[in-house]
Amino acid sequence: MRISIHHRTVYRYERPIVYTIQSLKQTPQEYAAQTILRWRLRSADGTPMPSFLDSFGNRTHTLVINKPHDVVEILVDGLVETRDSAGVVRGAPEPFPIAAYLRETALTEPDGALKELAEGCRGAADLVGTAHCLMDKIRARIDYRVGATHVETTAAAALAAGYGVCQDHAHAFIACARHLGLPARYVSGYLAAGDGSEVYEASHAWAEIFIPDLGWVGFDPANAICPNQTYVRVATGLDYREAAPVRGLRKGLAEESLDVAVRVIQEAEQQQA
Amino acid sequence: MTEPAFFDEMTLADGAVRPAYKELSDWLTSTPAEQFRLKRREADILFRRLGITFAVYGEGGDPERLIPFDVIPRVLSALEWAYMQKGLEQRVRTLNAFIWDIYHDQEILKAGVVPEALILKNSSYLPEMQGVDPPGGIYSHISGIDMVRVGENDFYVLEDNCRTPSGVSYMLENREVMMRLFPALFSQHRVAPVDEYGDYLVQTLRECAPRHVEGEATVAILTPGIFNSAYFEHSFLADQMGVELVEGQDLFVEGESVFMRTTQGPKQVDVIYRRIDDAFIDPLTFNPESALGVPGLMNVYRAGRITLANGVGAGIADDKAVYTYVPAMVKFYLGEEPILKNVPTYRCADQDSLAYVLDNLAELVVKEVHGSGGYGMLVGPKASQAEREAYAARIKADPSDFIAQPTLALSTCPTHVEEGVAPRHVDFRPFVLSSGASIRMVKGGLTRVALKSGSLVVNSSQGGGTKDTWVLEE
Structure with a gap:
């Protein structure tokens, strides 16, 4: 499937600020089920953005604006060819040691309730079964509700509240998987919906766990399915903080308003010649 | 109960004075007690003038407090230094190789020499550093290796400080003050200089430039x-x-x-x-x-x-459970026998060790694996029953956070205290500078002294003082 992505992030300030710095993880890597046909990430003012690969293999750009400005605008324009691999991620860059994906993080530290939920899936026939069990239980226990949680909400808090967004579902899934000794990670990306799936967020997040015989396998607990060809995988990390599309700081006192527009479209199949 | 015998660096059990201390011993006998008191007051004034003060965390009080300074130097022979220097170079080369390995291919974990979970689940291991290549492969440009002595030829490394070792300014200022107080004493000894430290440090840092x-x-x-x-x-x-x-x-x-x-x-x-x-x-x-x-x-x-010194994530080598593997690391990375010894250490993460530690708290020193500066440790023999019980509860709650060591019979050095000149326990922190291209050290370091009679805790945060350390030239 061909998926085109237009993602525009605009920060506006009521009066000029003097300095902005942002780390941007908005560049997907190729793997067996994902080919990048076109990808452009730029700052609307033309500021060059140097980049590096982080610990997880994410292409990370740094945007610095060191002069008075009242707008920061980041534009993504991409076209990606995807294939359904039943969630299995093969051929992605894997620079980070697998056992280190067992680390607890502040956002994914399991409390008693998460541990109990996880323990309820121990009896599954195999690890794939365990993961599906976790996915279904988390989806049942955390209702989808926008705006009720925020980027710093922990997995434990989301489960206690009983509602959240895809990020919260992913964190709860990761917390439970790690509790059961399964290496797990957070994935940020895009979802080209319109295929009848229950939840729709163009900017999306899900999780992957490492299963010895299969490698990394994606699970989208918000939709209770494994990612298919409608998913574009962009960045990974131990939790949201490391895979966040934007992490930024600014100098200057001014009210900020954020405007995000994401258009993710399934392109019509190309005509065969 | 017999008093434990401590090794005194000046005077042996039979009363004989060790060769390195011969002149100093004569000087101590011939100098009237009043003279020491005068010189100590003079030293205080000099330190105040230099502006060298030390704030102790969590104590409130005078933020301009001076660390007590003892006017009697500690003396190390050329031979003792040569041995330590060789051992320190080996240890610091090893620690840098270890940190590099941990943030790259993790060969030592794959080989099973260091347990994977100890590192990868450690809060001092920084995922953000995986794959970063610092220039020269160096993470610990400035290493402070804390050493103790328990006998004529018995030196132990107590802990490694690869994160942010401090205290080198005291080494330099102590020397400066001693030279002003006792110029004649320096003419009687061939004391190795330490004042090249600043030059060595800036050379080391420049060699590590991107x-x-x-x-x-x-x-x-x-x-x-x-x-x-x-x-x-x-x-x-x-x-x-x-x-x-x-x-x-x-x-x-x-x-x-x-x-x-x-x-x-x-x-x-x-x-x-x-x-x-x-x-x-x-x-x-x-x-x-x-x-x-x-x-x-x-x-x-x-x-x-950009080069950051010390490197980010270097603290993984300071973990006190990781410390127990340093001798094995020397063999793993350098294929050499370790020159400097570790203190025998019980890892409370091991079931058998934990049981032993809990049964023998009264004889042991217990430390948090992430702790430093003497904070949060238990000195079993000095603690009350209630303190030991409270600490045991902490250990049981999270055993892997603790290690325990036997209470070491730290060597003593003559020290000027209220009662006159008396032996007090000391430790030693030499500073090792690494650039990848070279390892530099000045001949000296920071000697810390426990001023209270019988005390084994030398940390300045716990009432310890410092001394000038003289390494004699051949």
Whole structure:
């Protein structure tokens, strides 16, 4: 499937600020089920953005604006060819040691309730079964509700509240998987919906766990399915903080308003010649 | 109960004076007690004038307190130093190889020499550092290796400080003050100088500049500011090296570089000797609340465009459970037998060790694996029953957070105290400078002394003092 992505992030300030710095993880890597046909990430003012690969293999750009400005605008324009691999991620860059994906993080530290939920899936026939069990239980226990949680909400808090967004579902899934000794990670990306799936967020997040015989396998607990060809995988990390599309700081006192527009479209199949 | 026999570095059990102390011993006998009191007051005035003070965390009180200084130097022979130097070089080469390995291929974990979970689940292992290539492969440019002595030829490493070892300013100032107080004593001894330390440090840092730097690298010291307990040392070292002392707000990232604001406009910085902890060094990557650091510094670091000394994530080598594997690391990375010994250590993470430790708390020293500076430790023989019971509960709650060691019979050195000259327990922190191209050390270090009779705790935060350390030239 061909998926085109237009993602525009605009920060506006009521009066000029003097300095902005942002780390941007908005560049997907190729793997067996994902080919990048076109990808452009730029700052609307033309500021060059140097980049590096982080610990997880994410292409990370740094945007610095060191002069008075009242707008920061980041534009993504991409076209990606995807294939359904039943969630299995093969051929992605894997620079980070697998056992280190067992680390607890502040956002994914399991409390008693998460541990109990996880323990309820121990009896599954195999690890794939365990993961599906976790996915279904988390989806049942955390209702989808926008705006009720925020980027710093922990997995434990989301489960206690009983509602959240895809990020919260992913964190709860990761917390439970790690509790059961399964290496797990957070994935940020895009979802080209319109295929009848229950939840729709163009900017999306899900999780992957490492299963010895299969490698990394994606699970989208918000939709209770494994990612298919409608998913574009962009960045990974131990939790949201490391895979966040934007992490930024600014100098200057001014009210900020954020405007995000994401258009993710399934392109019509190309005509065969 | 018999008193444990302590090794005194001046006088042997039979009353004989060890050769290195011969002149000093004569001087001690011939100097009237009043003279020591006068010199001590003079030393206080000199230290106040130099501005060397030390703030102790969590104590309140006088932030301008002086660390007590003892006017009687500690003496090490040329032979003793040669042995230690060789051992220290080997140990620091090993520690740097270990940190590099941990943040790259992790061969030592794959070989099963160090347990994988101890490192990968350790809060001192920083995932953000995986795959970063610091210039020269060096993470611990400045290492402070804490050593103790229990016998004529018995030296042990007590702990490794690869994160941010402090105290070198005391080594330098103690010497400065001693030379002013007792010039005649220096003419009777061939004492190795320590004043090249500042030159060695700046040479080491410049050798570690990023590869793209041509000509002399620009070095700066990054301090958390004047409220930090070691601020004096930061400004002192900037002065010794002839480099700028900056705070986070004086630096900024633009393009692929770090700049400092100067009166002549922004100036690119190549090497930062940073005295800010990892968690606070870059709010864009680590603690977002930190106002001390430089946003984006890690991005430039990862791109290989700035050198940070010490390297980020070096603290994994300071973990006290990791410490227990250092002798095995020496063999693993260098294929050599370790020259310096470790103190036998019980890892409470091991079931058998835990049981032993809990049964023998009264004889042991127990430490938190992430602790430093003598905070949060239990000295079993000195603790009350209630203190031991409370500590045992902490150990049981999270055994892997603790290690235990036998109470060491630290050597003693003659020290001037209220009652006159008496033996007091000492330890030693030499400073090892590594650039990858070379390892440099001045012949000396910081001797800390427990001023209370019988006390084995030398930390300045716990009422310890310092002494000048004399390494005799052949």
